[in-house]
Amino acid sequence: MKSFTYERPGSPAEAAAAVARTPNAKFIAGGTNLLDLMKLQIETPAHLVDVNALGLDTIEPTPEGGLRVGALVRNTDLAADARVRKDYGVLSRALLAGASGQLRNKATTAGNLLQRTRCPYFYDTAQACNKRQPGSGCSALDGISRQLAVIGASEACIATHPGDMAVAMRVLDATVETVDAKGATRKIAIADFHRLPGDTPQIETALKPGELITAVTLPKPLGGTHIYRKVRDRASYAYALVSVAAVVQPDGSGRVAFGGVAPKPWRVEAAETDMARGAKAVTDKVFAGAKPTHENAYKLKLAERTLTAAITEARA
Amino acid sequence: MTGPGDFDLNRRELVAGGSAAAALTSLPRGAHAETTSMDRPTRMKVSLTVNGQRRDLELDTRTSLLDAAREHLHLTGSKKGCDHGQCGACTMIVDGRRINACLTLAVMHQGAEITTIEGLGQPDTLHPMQAAFVKHDGYQCGYCTPGQICSGVAVLAEIKAGIPSHVTADLNAASQVTEAEIRERMSGNICRCGAYSNIVEAITEVAGRPA
Ligand SMILES: Cc1cc2nc3c(=O)[nH]c(=O)nc-3n(C[C@H](O)[C@H](O)[C@H](O)COP(=O)(O)OP(=O)(O)OC[C@H]3O[C@@H](n4cnc5c(N)ncnc54)[C@H](O)[C@@H]3O)c2cc1C
Ligand code: SF4
Ligand code: FES
Ligand code: FES
Numbered sequence: 001m002k003s004f005t006y007e008r009p010g011s012p013a014e015a016a017a018a019v020a021r022t023p024n025a026k027f028i029a030g031g032t033n034l035l036d037l038m039k040l041q042i043e044t045p046a047h048l049v050d051v052n053a054l055g056l057d058t059i060e061p062t063p064e065g066g067l068r069v070g071a072l073v074r075n076t077d078l079a080a081d082a083r084v085r086k087d088y089g090v091l092s093r094a095l096l097a098g099a100s101g102q103l104r105n106k107a108t109t110a111g112n113l114l115q116r117t118r119c120p121y122f123y124d125t126a127q128a129c130n131k132r133q134p135g136s137g138c139s140a141l142d143g144i145s146r147q148l149a150v151i152g153a154s155e156a157c158i159a160t161h162p163g164d165m166a167v168a169m170r171v172l173d174a175t176v177e178t179v180d181a182k183g184a185t186r187k188i189a190i191a192d193f194h195r196l197p198g199d200t201p202q203i204e205t206a207l208k209p210g211e212l213i214t215a216v217t218l219p220k221p222l223g224g225t226h227i228y229r230k231v232r233d234r235a236s237y238a239y240a241l242v243s244v245a246a247v248v249q250p251d252g253s254g255r256v257a258f259g260g261v262a263p264k265p266w267r268v269e270a271a272e273t274d275m276a277r278g279a280k281a282v283t284d285k286v287f288a289g290a291k292p293t294h295e296n297a298y299k300l301k302l303a304e305r306t307l308t309a310a311i312t313e314a315r316a
Numbered sequence: 317m318t319g320p321g322d323f324d325l326n327r328r329e330l331v332a333g334g335s336a337a338a339a340l341t342s343l344p345r346g347a348h349a350e351t352t353s354m355d356r357p358t359r360m361k362v363s364l365t366v367n368g369q370r371r372d373l374e375l376d377t378r379t380s381l382l383d384a385a386r387e388h389l390h391l392t393g394s395k396k397g398c399d400h401g402q403c404g405a406c407t408m409i410v411d412g413r414r415i416n417a418c419l420t421l422a423v424m425h426q427g428a429e430i431t432t433i434e435g436l437g438q439p440d441t442l443h444p445m446q447a448a449f450v451k452h453d454g455y456q457c458g459y460c461t462p463g464q465i466c467s468g469v470a471v472l473a474e475i476k477a478g479i480p481s482h483v484t485a486d487l488n489a490a491s492q493v494t495e496a497e498i499r500e501r502m503s504g505n506i507c508r509c510g511a512y513s514n515i516v517e518a519i520t521e522v523a524g525r526p527a
Contacts, residue, residue, distance in 0.1 A: 001354055001376065001380045003355045003358055003377070004377055004378070005358045006360060006423055008356070030419075031419055031421060032419045033379070035419050035420070035421065036400050036419060047422075050424055052424065057339075057427065076413075076474075076479060079480065080478065080479045082479060085480065085487040086487075086488055091479065094483075096480060096482040097482055100401075100504025101414060101471065101474065101481075101502075101504055102404060102415050102416045102467065102504045103401055103419075105413040105414060105415050106416070131425050203321075229478065235500075235503075236482065236499075236503035237504055
């Protein structure tokens with residue numbers, strides 16, 4: 001690990017300013033992704049700004065009838081919150097399907113959204129990877145791509161956003177709130193938060209350098225049956241091959257987002273009008289234009305079957 | 317942690333490191349930049365309460381909580397299996413919650429209350445979970461065991477506190493101490509020897525239900 005200096009400011013504005021004024025500085029929250037990558041020298045910050053003392057760890061009701069989730073709320077606490085369990089079950093379920101009890105106790109709402117890909121070549125510093133080292137090439141294109149994206153990717157990068165929480169946030173239409181070094185705040189719809197790779201796969205989100213996430217807001221509850229179904233190589237403590245976050249209403253209409261298939265949580269609203277007609281009608285539209293590799297074409301069938309299972313579960 | 321590679325600086329890092337140190341002179345709180353431009357360790361003071369005792373340390377900022385315990389406090393019960401959050405051998409209870417001590421920095425825990433396996437119980441004063449692991453043979457080589465035991469203690473506390481899990485059928489009801497719940501909640505602790513069924517028996521016994 002490269003050596004770094006460290007500070008722990010007491011307010012969001014100070015934290016944003018600290019990252020802005022220090023070259024090669026990064027925020028650190030739970031540290032469960034950043035430190036992992038620092039040990040491998042995939043991330044090499046010279047200065048860490050610890051955001052754990054910013055007071056951003058509460059969940060408050062919003063005037064619109066939703067919830068405002070502080071950026072530092074731990075995954076365990078968000079999943080266990082009585083309001084989230086009752087009104088946003090898909091979010092509780094997605095969180096509980098991710099990582100392990102120990103990791104969820106540390107992992108934060110903002111850090112989870114910003115977790116980086118698990119592409120094996122991104123982790124192997126001896127391999128070409130455009131995301132880790134722009135311009136070096138993509139080893140995954142004709143390498144081991146079983147876990148990687150089938151849609152939304154590019155010739156430069158076929159990595160997925162590996163997380164679960166963001167898939168639920170996408171189906172709920174959450175909003176990411178930020179503050180920058182000048183104190184300016186903005187709101188980013190979750191749909192626009194994660195970027196597609198294009199020819200700059202190293203740029204993964206709409207955040208500007210030094211911009212601090214302060215909260216994620218959830219709109220008022222949708223009702224319906226909430227389901228998060230995750231298919232993985234073992235029953236627990238593994239990333240999704242495919243996951244489905246769905247909110248299904250009693251009349252069969254609903255919303256659905258897919259995880260494990262794209263560089264961002266994948267949702268095509270126009271396909272949701274077909275929800276009542278069953279899974280295939282939906283996935284035909286959601287995955288129109290998909291470009292799987294020979295190793296991950298199975299994900300298309302798996303996505304359809306996982307949605308079938310989710311719809312069946314909702315009707316039961 | 318200071319391998320030879322740490323001193324191989326390219327120009328870009330040298331420049332970045334230099335200005336990072338310069339910017340630090342104006343910081344209100346936090347690290348003191350004792351070096352100028354090289355990739356030399358930055359040291360910081362941190363006070364932890366470990367197993368009930370206050371410990372004052374001065375550490376390289378890179379020191380994980382796990383290395384602080386093992387290498388600096390000589391509490392070698394917590395194990396380093398993977399150093400990447402993947403095995404659970406380093407599990408400690410920090411401010412009442414189990415975490416992977418390998419994926420957190422010691423300097424991030426100023427003032428924290430830390431319990432390691434040594435603090436749960438000693439050979440003549442075993443914690444009930446330690447005693448149950450002995451009784452049920454919840455190990456073979458024993459490498460994962462300190463992490464398993466710390467995790468097991470925390471799992472029962474989590475169920476009691478009403479924290480749901482992936483296998484909790486009804487999110488709006490309290491979860492029960494079932495074998496499925498224990499197995500799911502313990503999935504962050506890997507055992508290469510495969511002592512899992514005995515581990516589940518030990519935890520079940522401590523939970524107060526017949527195994
Ligand atoms: C073994 C293992 C298994 C895992 N399995 C899963 C899984 O199955 N599903 C899943 O979804 N996840 C999984 N994870 C990933 C885990 O969820 C993430 O590591 C975690 O959510 C990251 O949160 P953090 O607070 O620790 O982030 P950190 O590591 O602290 O930060 C991550 C990034 O976010 C930035 N950041 C943090 N806070 C802010 C902020 N407020 N504003 C701006 N930037 C910020 C940091 O600078 C850094 O770049 C796994 C991790 C491990 C190690
Ligand atoms: S898929 Fe993306 S992350 Fe993986 S090797 Fe290619 S460029 Fe790197
Ligand atoms: S050593 Fe920490 S999880 Fe493996
Ligand atoms: S007892 Fe050997 S790894 Fe668990």
